[in-house]
Amino acid sequence: xxxxxRIRTLFSGxxxxxxxxxxxxxxxxxxxxxxPFHCEYCNRYYCDRHRLPFDHxxxxxxxxxxxxxxxxxxxxxx
Numbered sequence: 001x002x003x004x005x006r007i008r009t010l011f012s013g014x015x016x017x018x019x020x021x022x023x024x025x026x027x028x029x030x031x032x033x034x035x036p037f038h039c040e041y042c043n044r045y046y047c048d049r050h051r052l053p054f055d056h057x058x059x060x061x062x063x064x065x066x067x068x069x070x071x072x073x074x075x076x077x078x
């Protein structure tokens with residue numbers, strides 16, 4: 001039972017959906033935000049005014065600047 005339960009625990013943890021908080025305190029200004037924004041570069045939560053990396057002085061802003069452009073920004077030729 002030991003190895004099988006460990007395998008089940010491992011796989012259930014891998015495929016579990018990540019739950020985001022309904023309320024969180026902004027890491028920049030301290031304001032309590034409803035449906036806060038999660039910064040994937042510094043892994044912290046922010047209010048709507050500080051949601052972008054350059055608005056909250058993100059320590060990984062260089063990584064944000066190097067991200068690939070979205071496909072929707074590309075010009076479509078007809």
